[in-house]
Structure formats: structure tokens, C-alpha cells
Amino acid sequence: MAGIRSDHPVTPSAVRAMVVEDEVALAGVLGSYLEREGFEVHLRHDGQAAIASARDVDPDIVVLDLGLPGLDGIEVCRQLRTFSDAYVVMLTARDDEVDKLIGLSVGADDYMTKPFSPRELVARVHALLRRPRHPQPLGTTPDDGPVLRGFGPLSVDPLGRDVWLHGEPVSLTRTEFDLLAALSEHPKMAFSRRQLIDQVWGPSWIGDEHLVDVHIGHLRRKLNDEAATSKFVRTVRGIGYRMGTGQ
Structure with missing residues (x-):
């Protein structure tokens, strides 16, 4: 009780x-x-x-x-x-x-x-x-309409917090979605683990930075994105991760 x-x-x-x-x-x-x-x-x-x-x-x-x-x-x-x-x-x-x-x-x-x-x-x-449940996506203003980000068969809606793969919805945890949203906002940028932690967990977070790898692995499984041939979340050796084109 x-x-x-x-x-x-x-x-x-x-x-x-x-x-x-x-x-x-x-x-x-x-x-x-x-x-x-x-x-x-x-x-x-x-x-x-x-x-x-x-x-x-x-x-x-x-x-x-x-x-x-x-x-x-x-x-x-x-x-x-x-x-x-x-x-x-x-x-x-x-x-x-x-x-x-x-x-x-x-x-x-x-x-x-x-x-x-x-x-x-x-x-x-x-x-x-301190991570809001439905944050306003970075790079948007309150007057902006929904911003749909496309990576081949993968679509990410940061405003509605929705993800579709081949037209089917993908269920992600908040942390998984926040990681995907951070990567997809700057698809040409290679993020270090620390940069992703600052984006998703906040700059005050202290702990094992390999926590990022675990969530990335789980995100990849949900996107059917094998690490060796990843189309969506790609490993940048010696740095961290960046968004792929989906091709």
C-alpha cells in the first residue's frame, strides 16, 4: 500500500x-x-x-x-x-x-x-x-505547418511525432523518437554520442554515453535497419551517427 x-x-x-x-x-x-x-x-x-x-x-x-x-x-x-x-x-x-x-x-x-x-x-x-512530451521541433516556428521529413520509404513527422515505414506506422518510445528527430533534422551532420545526449537527454545529463548505442540499436530494429547495411541510421566510424538517405 x-x-x-x-x-x-x-x-x-x-x-x-x-x-x-x-x-x-x-x-x-x-x-x-x-x-x-x-x-x-x-x-x-x-x-x-x-x-x-x-x-x-x-x-x-x-x-x-x-x-x-x-x-x-x-x-x-x-x-x-x-x-x-x-x-x-x-x-x-x-x-x-x-x-x-x-x-x-x-x-x-x-x-x-x-x-x-x-x-x-x-x-x-x-x-x-526537462524533455517535453511534445516539443516544438527545432528549426520551426509556431506559424510553420507540419514538417514531413522523407528518407526513401521512411517518413518522420516531428510535429505530430509520427513515423511511417513503407506507409505503415512505426511505434517508437519517446527516447527513440527524439533520437530519430535529432538525426533527421540535420541529415548531413555526423553526431557524436555527446551531441545526441545533449539534444535528447539534455546537457546536464551525466552517465555512460554508450546508452546512445543501445537506443540506436533498438531504433534500428524497429526500422528493420541492419547495422551492417543501414539505410536510415548510419554509423560514422570514430564519430557517432548520422541520418542516411534511405536508399
Whole structure:
């Protein structure tokens, strides 16, 4: 049972955060730190409860432990992504690259390895939330009409946040779409990982820059874009990535 742990009324405009952590004491600490920042906090201690509550609460941010009993964090994240575009920060007790990569591949936006500072978690959450859900695309003005970007059979609509491949819609997470939008805005530019992080996660983000590679890999899979013969998201050796023509 956990819901709002606040000493003051929560306003309707409060950002909703769900902490899913089976260590009750740790969940309480993280919830307290988030509450002090003005978040509406909901605590859950197992995966099934988290999925059920997420449908009702509609959280803006989910702090999700990987090693949950029953449904683990990977499965919770996978199910969450079928109905929610909440930002997900995955927590893992093991400094294991495989866990991190798997977590990100199912739609997590960031990860942290225990032990960590609750203040650092709050900073990461704020960095994610500074990315608007439906930002005005760079290079447009409020009077501009929709800007449709075409790359062969791939079309990207940054205003409507839609993507089509061979006329069929492609479902992307917010992070995947933001990466594609950044690359497609300047298709002749080779972006370094740091430049993409600054564009998508924000310049204040601190962490492993190879997080970009994981999301690019997942984006490529959804676009049926093999790394060795990529048509849409191309690797620029020694630098990073750039947009391809689709040919």
C-alpha cells in the first residue's frame, strides 16, 4: 500500500512519480526525496501491482527496480511500454552490462546501479522531465505547418511525432523518437554520442554515453535497419551517427 506520502496537499499539476522497489525502506527513502521536490509519489513493491497501478495513476516517471519478485523489472517495463510513455529509470543491484542493455532495449530511458545517491536519482529524473512530451521541433516556428521529413520509404513527422515505414506506422518510445528527430533534422551532420545526449537527454545529463548505442540499436530494429547495411541510421566510424538517405 503506498500512495501519496506528502505533508502538504498535492496540486493537480504535480508530476506523478511511481517508485517500484521491493526493498520497502529504500522505496520510502526515494519517495521522500521525490516528494520534497514536489512530486506526487506512489510506491509499489512488486511488478503486478506496478502494472495495475500504472494504468490508474498514469505516471510521468517510473523508477523501476530490475530485481523485483514475480514480474521482474524487464517484464514490467515491457508491459508498461504497451500503454504508457512514462519515462523509466531502471535500478539494478549488479554492475552488469547485460542487465543494463536489456533494460534499455525494452524501453527504459536511463539506468542507475546500486548503491547510488538519492540526490543523483532526483537529478536524473529532473533531467528527463526537462524533455517535453511534445516539443516544438527545432528549426520551426509556431506559424510553420507540419514538417514531413522523407528518407526513401521512411517518413518522420516531428510535429505530430509520427513515423511511417513503407506507409505503415512505426511505434517508437519517446527516447527513440527524439533520437530519430535529432538525426533527421540535420541529415548531413555526423553526431557524436555527446551531441545526441545533449539534444535528447539534455546537457546536464551525466552517465555512460554508450546508452546512445543501445537506443540506436533498438531504433534500428524497429526500422528493420541492419547495422551492417543501414539505410536510415548510419554509423560514422570514430564519430557517432548520422541520418542516411534511405536508399
